[in-house]
C-alpha cells in the first residue's frame with residue numbers, strides 16, 4: 214500500500230498592531246494573507262510560533278511605545294518580526310533588540326509575509342490547501358483571499374482537516390465585511406471567499422446577526438455575498454466576488470439570483486470529488502444528493518453565464534470501472550466549465566486508509582488520463598462558444614510581447630477564471646495606461662482548451 218502523506222499542524226502567529234488606520238490596513242492585509250494560507254492566529258505570545266509587531270514611528274512617544282511592544286514580544290516569545298513605520302529605523306531597533314528575526318518597512322506586507330514563511334513555513338499539502346501554490350507567494354494587490362471561517366463539521370473519510378483544525382468556527386460577519394471593505398479601499402478589485410465549507414458559514418453561530426452600516430446582517434453565505442457585492446472601489450466600481458469551496462446545500466440556490474443581478478461573480482467552485490453514489494457514500498461527502506444535475510440546469514437558466522468549477526478524485530478505494538464510468542457520464546451531463554483532477558493518495562490519520570479494495574496505481578493513472586481528456590474536451594467546446602463575444606476582463610499582468618503563449622503584452626482573466634487555477638485571457642493589444650487590476654471589455658477572437666485570446670472591445 215502507498216505510504217500515507219503526513220500533514221504537519223498549522224503554525225500559529227501572534228500579532229500586535231500599533232499606529233494609524235493605514236497601519237491597521239497593512240495588518241489586516243497581512244492577516245488576511247496568512248489566514249488564507251492556513252496560519253492560525255494565537256491569542257497570546259506564548260502559544261505563537263512567531264510574533265509580528267506592526268509598529269508606529271510617527272511621534273517619539275509612538276516610537277517608544279513600539280519599542281516597548283517589541284521588548285514585550287521578545288521577552289514572552291523571542292521569535293519576533295517587526296514591520297510598519299518604525300521598520301524604517303532598523304538600526305534603532307537592532308541596537309536594542311539584535312535578535313529580532315526580520316525588520317520591514319511600512320506597506321511592505323509582501324516582505325512581512327515572506328519573513329513569516331521563513332520563520333514558520335506554512336503547512337502545505339494538496340489535501341489541506343485552500344490557496345493554490347502560486348497564490349501562496351505574493352498575491353498581487355488587485356485580488357485577495359478572504360477567509361470566513363476555520364475548521365469543518367464534516368468528516369470526509371479521506372480528510373484530516375477536522376482533526377487538525379477542529380470543527381467549524383465562523384468569523385463574525387462584521388469583522389469579515391470590515392476586512393473586505395479595507396481590502397477594497399486599499400486596491401483589491403477581486404475578493405476570493407475561502408473556507409473549508411463556505412456554504413456552511415455561520416452554522417456554528419446560528420447565523421448570528423451583527424450590526425453593519427446601520428442594519429443587522431446575518432453570518433450567512435447569502436447575506437455575506439450580497440454585502441460584498443455592494444462594496445465599491447475608490448473608482449466606484451463593484452469588485453468581483455468569487456465563492457470557493459461551496460457545497461451544494463439547498464440554500465446555494467439563493468446566491469444564483471445575486472449572480473444574475475451582477476452582485477456576485479457568476480462562478481461557483483464546488484468540490485464534488487465524485488459523482489457515483491457508492492463512492493460518495495464511502496467518501497462521506499456532505500450535500501451528497503441525487504438532484505445536483507437538475508439544480509445545475511436550473512442555475513444555468515437563472516444565470517446563463519455561470520461558471521462551475523470542481524475537482525474530482527479518481528482511484529478512491531473501492532472505485533469500480535462502473536463507478537468511474539458513472540462519473541464520466543455525469544460530466545457529460547453536467548458540462549462543468551473547469552475541472553481539476555487528482556489521483557487518490559492516502560493521508561496519514563484519514564479513515565479512508567482503512568477501506569478495502571485499494572485501486573492499483575496503473576488503474577488510477579489510466580482513469581486520471583481519461584478524466585482529463587473528457588474535461589479538456591468540454592472546456593474547449595465551452596471556450597470556443599465564447600469566440601465573438603465581448604467579456605469583462607480583469608488585467609493581471611502587463612508585459613512584453615510573448616510569441617510562445619500568443620499573448621501580445623497583457624494577461625487577464627474573465628469572470629470564468631479564478632486566479633492561479635483557471636485559464637487566462639490574452640490581450641493582443643495594450644492600450645496606454647493599462648495596469649494590473651484594470652477592468653476592460655475584451656472581444657474574444659480565439660480560444661483553445663483553457664484560454665481565450667482577444668482585443669479590447671472598441
Ligand code: SF4
Nearest residue numbers: 365367369372374409
Ligand atoms: S468538507 Fe470534507 S474534505 Fe472538506 S474540510 Fe470538511 S471533512 Fe475535509
